[in-house]
Amino acid sequence: MILSHYVLRKKLFHDIELKSRFNAHIFGITFGFCVLFFQLFLLEIMEIDTMSTRSVFWKFCLYSLDIILFYLLPFAYLKGKLENTQNTTLFCTQNIFLGFFLSFLAVLFIFVQIHNYWYYDSSKENTDGFLFSVVALAVSVPMQTKLLVYTGVILTAMLQGFAGINLFFQHIFDPLFGIELLDEELDFSVTRAPREKRVQNLKSILDMIVKEKTKLQKLRKKQSSQTQESSGFLGGFFRNPFSSKEGELRDKIDVCQAEIKTMEKVQEECYQNMLISHQIEQKRKFMTTPIGRVLSIFGKIIAFFCILKILGTLRSIFASSNINTDGGINRNVKSALSYLPFAFRDDIYNDLIVQYISFVFVGSLIYLNVNSLFNNLLASLKNILMRETKIKLSSNTTMIVFCFFMGIYFMSNVLLMSMNLHQRYRSSIDDILEKQLNYALIKWAFDHVFIGASIGSICILSFNRYV
Numbered sequence: 001m002i003l004s005h006y007v008l009r010k011k012l013f014h015d016i017e018l019k020s021r022f023n024a025h026i027f028g029i030t031f032g033f034c035v036l037f038f039q040l041f042l043l044e045i046m047e048i049d050t051m052s053t054r055s056v057f058w059k060f061c062l063y064s065l066d067i068i069l070f071y072l073l074p075f076a077y078l079k080g081k082l083e084n085t086q087n088t089t090l091f092c093t094q095n096i097f098l099g100f101f102l103s104f105l106a107v108l109f110i111f112v113q114i115h116n117y118w119y120y121d122s123s124k125e126n127t128d129g130f131l132f133s134v135v136a137l138a139v140s141v142p143m144q145t146k147l148l149v150y151t152g153v154i155l156t157a158m159l160q161g162f163a164g165i166n167l168f169f170q171h172i173f174d175p176l177f178g179i180e181l182l183d184e185e186l187d188f189s190v191t192r193a194p195r196e197k198r199v200q201n202l203k204s205i206l207d208m209i210v211k212e213k214t215k216l217q218k219l220r221k222k223q224s225s226q227t228q229e230s231s232g233f234l235g236g237f238f239r240n241p242f243s244s245k246e247g248e249l250r251d252k253i254d255v256c257q258a259e260i261k262t263m264e265k266v267q268e269e270c271y272q273n274m275l276i277s278h279q280i281e282q283k284r285k286f287m288t289t290p291i292g293r294v295l296s297i298f299g300k301i302i303a304f305f306c307i308l309k310i311l312g313t314l315r316s317i318f319a320s321s322n323i324n325t326d327g328g329i330n331r332n333v334k335s336a337l338s339y340l341p342f343a344f345r346d347d348i349y350n351d352l353i354v355q356y357i358s359f360v361f362v363g364s365l366i367y368l369n370v371n372s373l374f375n376n377l378l379a380s381l382k383n384i385l386m387r388e389t390k391i392k393l394s395s396n397t398t399m400i401v402f403c404f405f406m407g408i409y410f411m412s413n414v415l416l417m418s419m420n421l422h423q424r425y426r427s428s429i430d431d432i433l434e435k436q437l438n439y440a441l442i443k444w445a446f447d448h449v450f451i452g453a454s455i456g457s458i459c460i461l462s463f464n465r466y467v
Contacts, residue, residue, distance in 0.1 A: 023076050026068065027403045033065045034410040041414050062411075066145050069407045077400050145411070150445065152412025155405065157446045161453025164306035167299065169461050205267045209260060216256045310454050313447045419443065 040057050286292040419439055 022079065023399050023403075026072055026076055027399050030065070030068055030403050030407050033061055033068070034406060036061050037065075037410055037414050041417065044418075062145055065407055065411065066148065069148060069404060073400055073404055080400075148408045149412050149415055150442070152408035152410075153416065153442055153446050154449050155409055156412050156416065157449035158453045159409075161450045162457045164303075164310065165454050165457035165461065168303040168306055205263060205270060209263050209267060212256055212260045212263065216253065216260065219253050219256065310451070313450055316443075317447050317451065415442070416446065 036057075040054065040061060043054060287296060419442065
């Protein structure tokens with residue numbers, strides 16, 4: 001919990017004001033359970049502790065995260081809406097919707113309690129009616145977890161598809177589609193000028209804005225003084241000599257305000273383009289350093305593996321390959337060890353090395369997944385929150401949305417990684433979820449969504465480049 005609150009305050013939302021401590025605590029608890037997910041998964045790989053003990057931890061983690069995502073997050077969202085609403089009418093639309101939604105959650109909770117008390121058994125003769133059995137099964141914790149897993153698999157496939165193609169375009173086609181592309185997208189000539197000239201042009205625009213605002217302030221003072229003189233004691237008996245001048249002043253004020261708005265937009269766009277050009281210069285300087293060259297080579301290798309993953313996914317789609325019980329990671333590690341000149345003949349040592357290599361590889365995947373989620377998804381939510389867009393979100397709503405995506409993303413990633421390992425590493429999860437997860441369906445959905453997101457990313461990048 002201390003780590004989760006540190007990540008929450010110092011790393012994620014350090015530049016956003018958090019008004020609700022309740023939402024902050026929910027986010028910290030969710031992050032703690034997500035970290036516990038990966039710890040339990042690494043314990044499964046290393047086979048630490050007994051299987052029954054690990055099953056208890058898995059059940060506690062899965063059920064707790066399920067309750068948070070299905071009940072606590074909607075309650076936190078409705079609690080924030082109820083606190084921010086200004087309409088206190090009893091029969092307003094928001095209160096009717098709130099009452100209906102809370103009643104629906106109460107009914108779901110009652111069905112969950114009934115189902116937990118009377119465990120549904122498909123082999124037993126059903127005497128309570130078909131509707132009750134279907135609803136009781138639909139709201140059970142394994143079924144809710146199944147729904148969260150399928151949603152998270154689709155989200156993960158979309159993120160990996162877009163990220164893989166973007167990484168390929170960024171590192172492989174960097175001389176053609178990278179820096180030069182950003183230079184061509186800059187519309188203002190000041191960004192192509194030297195740095196001193198760009199700063200001078202930006203200062204001149206700011207000086208013009210200050211002059212226009214000073215002029216507007218003088219016009220408003222003149223208008224207020226003329227209004228006071230025209231509304232004197234004799235204003236009703238004599239004709240107002242300033243009536244024609246007041247109309248001219250209003251026109252001048254309107255024109256001045258329009259000019260100020262236009263110049264402020266130009267100044268903002270010029271500043272944004274100046275920041276982009278500064279980033280381009282910093283990138284060019286960094287790429288000439290030894291660390292930049294090493295990172296560039298490493299990025300190209302990762303981009304090449306992303307393309308291999310896309311090709312392998314296409315092959316698995318057309319070949320309709322099934323899930324291998326041996327696991328993709330174990331199978332590939334064993335095949336790589338077989339090519340070594342000092343290949344181990346003892347199966348015990350061979351399995352032990354495969355186990356440790358799988359542990360390191362999965363740990364690296366966990367780090368990359370967490371890092372990519374925090375850097376990409378949270379950055380997008382912050383851009384929506386802090387920029388002037390049509391979608392208006394408060395900081396508390398942003399935290400709830402990110403908390404939900406984080407929960408289903410981590411839950412689905414654990415199960416996706418378990419699919420690529422030996423079947424004994426996912427036996428505890430299968431027992432807890434009552435073997436309701438269809439791994440073939442998960443693989444089919446992930447492959448098709450991943451390919452669709454990759455093709456969509458290629459189309460978007462090509463459209464932005466050539467159109």
